[in-house]
Amino acid sequence: MMNDGILIDIESLVKKYGNLTAVDGISFAVRKGECMGILGPNGAGKTTTVKIIQCISPSDGGTVSVFGLPAGLSQRAVKAQLGVVPQENDLDPDLTIRENMELFGALFDMPKKTVRERVNANLKFVELYERANDKIVSLSGGMKRRLLVARALLNEPKVMILDEPTTGLDPQARHMIWQRLRSLKSKGVTMVLNTQYMEEAEQLCDRLLIMHKGRILKEGAPDELIKNEVGEEVVEIRNHEVKGILEKLGGLEFMHEEVGDTLYLYCRESRDILTRLAGFGSLSVLRRPATLEDVFLRLTGRGLNE
Amino acid sequence: MSESMLSHRIYYVWKRNLVSYRRFAIPSFIASLGEPILYLIAMGIGMGSYMGLVDGMPYLNFLAPGLLVSTSMFSATYECTFGAFVRMKIEKVYNALIVTPLTVEEVVAGEILWGMTRSMLSGFIMLGVLLAFGIPNWKSFLLMPLLWVAVGFFFSSLAIIVTSFAPHFDFFTYYLELYIMPMFFFSGIFFPLDRMPAAVKVISHFMPLTYAVRVSRSFIYGNADWSVLLNLAALIIAGLFIFYWAMHRMKKRLIK
Ligand SMILES: Nc1ncnc2c1ncn2[C@@H]1O[C@H](COP(=O)(O)OP(=O)(O)O)[C@@H](O)[C@H]1O
Numbered sequence: 128m129m130n131d132g133i134l135i136d137i138e139s140l141v142k143k144y145g146n147l148t149a150v151d152g153i154s155f156a157v158r159k160g161e162c163m164g165i166l167g168p169n170g171a172g173k174t175t176t177v178k179i180i181q182c183i184s185p186s187d188g189g190t191v192s193v194f195g196l197p198a199g200l201s202q203r204a205v206k207a208q209l210g211v212v213p214q215e216n217d218l219d220p221d222l223t224i225r226e227n228m229e230l231f232g233a234l235f236d237m238p239k240k241t242v243r244e245r246v247n248a249n250l251k252f253v254e255l256y257e258r259a260n261d262k263i264v265s266l267s268g269g270m271k272r273r274l275l276v277a278r279a280l281l282n283e284p285k286v287m288i289l290d291e292p293t294t295g296l297d298p299q300a301r302h303m304i305w306q307r308l309r310s311l312k313s314k315g316v317t318m319v320l321n322t323q324y325m326e327e328a329e330q331l332c333d334r335l336l337i338m339h340k341g342r343i344l345k346e347g348a349p350d351e352l353i354k355n356e357v358g359e360e361v362v363e364i365r366n367h368e369v370k371g372i373l374e375k376l377g378g379l380e381f382m383h384e385e386v387g388d389t390l391y392l393y394c395r396e397s398r399d400i401l402t403r404l405a406g407f408g409s410l411s412v413l414r415r416p417a418t419l420e421d422v423f424l425r426l427t428g429r430g431l432n433e
Numbered sequence: 434m435s436e437s438m439l440s441h442r443i444y445y446v447w448k449r450n451l452v453s454y455r456r457f458a459i460p461s462f463i464a465s466l467g468e469p470i471l472y473l474i475a476m477g478i479g480m481g482s483y484m485g486l487v488d489g490m491p492y493l494n495f496l497a498p499g500l501l502v503s504t505s506m507f508s509a510t511y512e513c514t515f516g517a518f519v520r521m522k523i524e525k526v527y528n529a530l531i532v533t534p535l536t537v538e539e540v541v542a543g544e545i546l547w548g549m550t551r552s553m554l555s556g557f558i559m560l561g562v563l564l565a566f567g568i569p570n571w572k573s574f575l576l577m578p579l580l581w582v583a584v585g586f587f588f589s590s591l592a593i594i595v596t597s598f599a600p601h602f603d604f605f606t607y608y609l610e611l612y613i614m615p616m617f618f619f620s621g622i623f624f625p626l627d628r629m630p631a632a633v634k635v636i637s638h639f640m641p642l643t644y645a646v647r648v649s650r651s652f653i654y655g656n657a658d659w660s661v662l663l664n665l666a667a668l669i670i671a672g673l674f675i676f677y678w679a680m681h682r683m684k685k686r687l688i689k
């Protein structure tokens with residue numbers, strides 16, 4: 128039933144909430160062993176998309192097939208093979224860490240002994256084994272997210288779905304989660320990762336969908352996206368008369384964009400541009416490598432669009 | 434609704450509530466019992482001493498069967514309104530459960546099963562308290578659990594429906610003050626219905642607790658006949674409808 132190692136296959140998916148079209152005809156596939164990122168700002172439709180994959184929200188059009196089965200509310204077989212780290216923390220505050228894990232494991236109809244072994248192994252994996260008997264309230268934000276990762280691994284899922292696993296965490300906690308996720312990746316765990324952070328997407332994802340207002344704007348590997356959409360380098364020039372600069376740079380190969388007080392020049396190589404600008408008097412010029420952020424902002428517009 | 438929506442997984446939801454309950458068992462136990470015991474003492478002993486015989490028995494004895502079901506109704510109601518709302522809205526327990534192979538229907542059924550458990554527990558405690566006054570006999574211990582199952586099932590299911598509509602806690606105050614409390618007073622617990630004005634009698638027919646009180650009296654005083662079974666059956670059948678509606682409503686609330 129599954130072909131070419133495609134675990135999730137989505138075709139023209141549409142989801143509406145009343146008059147609002149939250150997901151507007153998107154198509155993509157997730158292959159075995161890859162980390163597929165969905166990168167987009169708040170409200171892009173990331174959570175809505177993965178909820179449909181998780182079989183906890185019905186779609187309004189298109190087809191979603193997971194492990195060769197059609198996604199749908201009663202699809203226990205799909206739910207049984209997914210591991211989910213939800214955007215919103217839903218650890219049970221009435222229970223200890225161990226109780227949380229053991230009750231959750233039982234939900235998958237695993238034998239008690241298996242549950243116990245996996246609980247211990249996964250708590251160790253996220254470095255929370257020593258805290259097993261503590262209450263959830265005593266955990267920091269980062270620890271809670273790690274526990275959610277451990278919990279999602281209990282059923283040894285075929286695909287892990289991570290919905291903004293590090294949003295709101297401090298840098299240390301974030302790097303700790305990234306380490307754990309990279310370690311899972313190296314073990315061949317397939318992942319779908321929702322994120323608003325460019326850095327997270329660059330660090331973890333093999334392939335990316337850039338999502339905005341319910342649509343997929345671009346798809347590709349992070350470095351490919353950067354090369355194709357903006358080139359290698361960016362020159363930022365602040366507070367200057369744009370027309371004069373562009374005239375001065377005539378004949379050189381670059382793309383440009385003007386936002387507020389800044390002129391952005393995207394190019395493969397910035398040396399010639401900088402040489403010409405050198406004769407231009409006192410300019411505030413910043414030269415840096417192109418990042419995913421440039422791709423993202425180029426595609427979605429640098430202005431506020433909410 | 435297909436049958437496969439409900440399975441043994443209901444037990445896991447029930448188990449989760451049990452594990453969580455063990456921690457708060459004593460305070461919540463006392464809270465759920467305080468009210469009926471207060472009524473028993475204030476009304477039964479206090480008022481009873483001025484009242485002489487009611488329906489041919491001391492007032493305390495008249496009161497006892499009704500309180501045996503009302504305590505069970507209150508437990509189920511609190512558990513599946515305030516308790517369920519905390520789990521659903523604040524603790525996000527339902528969200529966590531439905532991502533696993535559990536269905537919304539099973540979450541609801543598990544919650545109701547737990548509500549029934551609580552309602553059974555408070556029933557037994559009340560029975561124990563009444564034992565101190567020499568009221569129930571050994572047969573009550575066999576028959577009453579049957580009734581508590583029906584009462585717990587009906588009122589837990591009804592409470593889940595209310596919860597499925599509730600935007601915030603205050604919402605439950607309306608339910609309690611406009612429905613549960615009036616029912617408590619006009620279902621024949623505190624005074625025999627046959628001496629009430631016609632209007633009260635008519636209203637009492639629409640109050641499920643009335644049927645439960647009637648069944649309870651005949652269980653405790655051993656004058657059960659076929660009409661008692663009919664009352665019990667009515668409660669269970671009504672409960673089944675409410676239960677299906679509760680599953681439907683919760684699905685609407687949780688699945689968007
Ligand atoms: N249950 C809901 N009811 C109505 N609108 C919703 C609901 N959930 C999400 N939305 C709307 O759908 C859009 C996409 O939301 P979401 O999928 O949560 O985006 P993201 O996860 O990318 O931040 C947003 O405009 C959001 O307000």
Ligand SMILES: [Mg+2]
Pocket residue numbers: 170173174175214290
């Ligand atoms: Mg989201």
